[in-house]
Amino acid sequence: MIAVAAAGVSRRYGRRWALSGVGFEVPAGALVMVTGRNGSGKTTLLRVLATALRPDLGSVSIHGHDVSREREQARRLTALLGHRTHLYEPLTALENMAVAARFLGTDASRPVLLERLDEVGLGDRADDLVQTFSAGMRQRLSLARALQQDARVLLLDEPYGHLDPPGFSMVDGLLQRLRRNGATVLMATHLVARGRGLCDRALVLDAGHLIYAGPVSGMPASQSDEAGLAEGS
Amino acid sequence: MTKTSAQSRTPQALIAAGIALLLAGSFWGLFKAPGEIFMGDVQRIMYVHVPTAWNAMLALTFAFVCAVAFLITNAWKWDNRLEAAMEMGVVLSLLLCMQGAIWAKPTWGVWWDWDPRLTTTAVMVFAFGGILALRNAVDDPVKRAVWSSVACIVAFADVPIVYFSVKWWNSLHQAQSTPATVSKAFHWPLRINAFGILFLWAGLVALRTRVAAFRLRGELAPPPPQAKAERDVSAPGGAP
Amino acid sequence: MTALLVTLRKDFLLQWRGRAQVVAIFAFGASALLLFSFAIGPDSLALRQHAAGFLWLGLLLASTLSLAESFECEMEEQALEGLLLLPASARALYYGKAIANWAQLALLGCALVPIMVVLYDAGTLRLLALFGVIVLGTAGLSAPGTLYAAMTSQIRGRQTLLPLLLFPLVVPVLLAAVKATSLLILGDPMGQVRPWATLLAAFAVIHWALGGLLFDRVVED
Secondary structure, three states, rough: EEEEEEEEEEEOOOEEEEEEEEEEEEEEEOOOEEOOOOOOOOHHHHHHOOOOOOOOEEEEEEEEEEEEOOOOHHHHHHHEOOOOOOOOOOEEEHHHHHHHHHHOOOOOHHHHHHHHHOOOOHHOOOOHHHHHHOOHHHHHHHHHHOOOOOOOOOOEEOOOOOOOOOHHHHHHHHHHHHOOOOOOEEOOOOOOOHHHHHOOEEEEEEOOOEEEEEHHOOHHHHHHHHHHHHHHH | OOOOOOOHEEEEEEHHHHHHHHHHHHHHHHHOOOOOOOEEEHHHHHHHHHHHHHHHHHHHHHHHHHHHHHHHHHOOOHHHHHHHHHHHHHHHHHHHHHHHHHHHHHOOOOOOOHHHHHHHHHHHHHHHHHHHHHHHHHHHHHHHHHHHHHHHHHHHHHHHHHHHHHHHHHOOOOOOOOOOOOHHHHHHHHHHHHHHHHHHHHHHHHHHHHHHHHHHHHHOOOOHHHHHHHHHHOOOOOOO | HHHHHHHHHHHHHOOOOOOOHHHHHHHHHHHHHHHHHHHHOOOOOHHHHHHHHHHHHHHHHHHHHHHHHHHHHHHHOOOHHHOOOOOHHHHHHHHHHHHHHOOOOOOOOHHHHHHHHHHHHHOOOHHHHHHHHHHHHHHHHHHHHHHHHHHOOOOOOHHHHHHHHHHHHOOHHHHHHHHHHHHHHHHOOOOHHHHHHHHHHHHHHHHHHHHHHHHHHHHOO
C-alpha cells in the first residue's frame, strides 16, 4: 500500500520555485529520510504533504486521499512537526496538549497527558508556561503534541534540531516505536549519517528538484559527506 | 513591451468615445440646457454629478463581482480586474465627494451637508481605499488576491447598511438633501454624460487591468521549464 | 458544536492568561475618555450631550488593541495553523475567537461606563438597556474585527491596517450605538432606542454570517 504519493508537485514563492516537478511514492511503514542543502525545499515539501501549503502544480495523495479534494481526511491521517512549534506561549505544556487532545477527541485527562509528556522528558515541567521553555523543550513538547494525533503518516522537519544527546536517543526510540506500529515517517534532517542508520529510504532534494528517490544505500555520496563531518557522529 | 500591437485597441477606442460623449453631454448641459428655476446655474453640476454617482456605484459593483469570481475560480484575471475596478471606484467616489462639496458650498454655505448618499460615498472611499492599502502591504500575490477579494466582499455588503444607517441618522436632523436628479426635460445630457463616463472608465479599467497583469507576470515565476524534468533521476510516481 | 466549545475554552483560557493586558487596554480607553473631555472643555452641558459619542469612540479605539492582541498568540508560533491541521474546522475557530473577543469588548465597554458617568455627568437609570446596547454594539465590532485581525496579524504594518480596514466598515455600529446610548442618557420620549438596537442586531447578524463564510480563505493557504 502506498502511504504518500506525489506527482509533479511544484510550489512557488513569488519569483522562485521552491519545489519543481517533485514526484515519488512511499509505501506504508517506510521510514524515509528527506535531505538536501539549506533552501533545497525540504520544509516546503513536508508542509505541502501535510496540507499546510497547496501545491501550485501537481498532486499529492495520502493513503489514496487526494489532498486538494479530501483535505480533511488527509489531515486526519497526517501529523506535522514543523519549524514553528504550533504552541501557545501563554499556556502551560499540559494545557497545550489538552487543547490538541480535545480537538482530536482523544483522552485529555491529566494522567494520560502527563504520561505523554513523560515520554518526551517533560513530565516535571507539565505545569510551566511554554514561554519559559528553551528551544529544545519546545521541540519536545511539539513532538509530544504531534504524536497525540496517532497519525498514519508523520512528517518531521528536523526533529533532532534543538535537542541534546539524550533528546537524540528519545527521538530514535520514538521512531522505532512508530515503525513497529506501522506508521510511515518522512523525516527531514541534516544528520545524514544518523538518518542512514535509521531510515530505509531517502529522498534527496536540490534547489527544489528531486534528484534521488530510493533506498538509503543508493544515496549519492556527495550529499552525505559534508553533513556527516559537521555532525561528527 | 512586446504585445502592444497584438493586444486589442478596444480600451483606447472606449476612452476616445467616452471623452467625446462627455464633452458633448457636458457642453449641452452646461451651456445649452435652460437653468433650473430655483437653484440657477449651480445646479448644472448635476449633469456631471449624477452620471458620476451612477458610474461610481457601477465600478464598485463590478469590483464586487470580480472579487466573488476570483474566490470561486481562482483565476488571476479576476484579481487584475479587481485591482483596476477598485482603484476606479475610489477615484470616481472621490470625484463625487468633491463635486458634492462644490455644490454644497454655494447652496447651503457649508462644504459638507451630510447628505446620506454622499456620506456613504465618503465612507466607501475610506473602505475601498483601505483595501488598496492592504494590497500594498501584502507581498505574496496569492494572499494579496484572496484577502482583497474577501475585504471587497465585506465592504460591498456593508454599503447598503451604511447608507441606511446614515440616512436614518441624518433624517432626524435636517430635511435638505442633494436633489436626486433633474427634471425630465433635461434627461438627455445626463444620459450622454453617463455613457461618456461609463466608456471612459471601462476603457481605463481595461488598460489598468493590463498593467496589473503585466506586473503580476513579474512577480510570479513562470511554470518550471520542461527541460529540467529530464534531470530527475526518479520518474514522477515511480516507486523507489 | 463540540469544536466550538473546545475553541471557546481555549480562547477564554488565553484571555484569562492575558488579563494583565486587558487592564492596560481598559486604562487606554479610560485615558481616551479623559482626553476627549479636555478637547471639549469644562462645559458640563456639552460633555453630557456628547458622552455617548466619547464612550463609543473610546471603545472603538481600544478595540483595535484588543482585537490585534487576540491573534498574537495564534500567529507567533503558528498555533492556529497547528489546530487547522489536526483537523479543526476554520469556521469553529472563527466563531470561538469572535465570541471571546465579543465578551472582552463588552466587558471593556461596561467597565468604561462608570468613567463616562463620572467624567461627563452622564448617568442613566436604564442600566440594563445600556448594557444591552453595549452587548449589541460590541457584537458588531467583534465579527469583522476578528476577521481583519486574523488577516493583518500575518503581515507587516499591522497596527495601521487593522483600524484602517475596520473603521469605515463599522460606521453603522458607531452611528446606531451612539444614538441609542445618547437616548438612554439624555432621555427617550419617543421610544427610539429599540429601532437603533435592531439596526445593531441586523449589522451583527450579517457580519457574523459573512465572517464565518470567509474566515477559511483568510487563514488557509
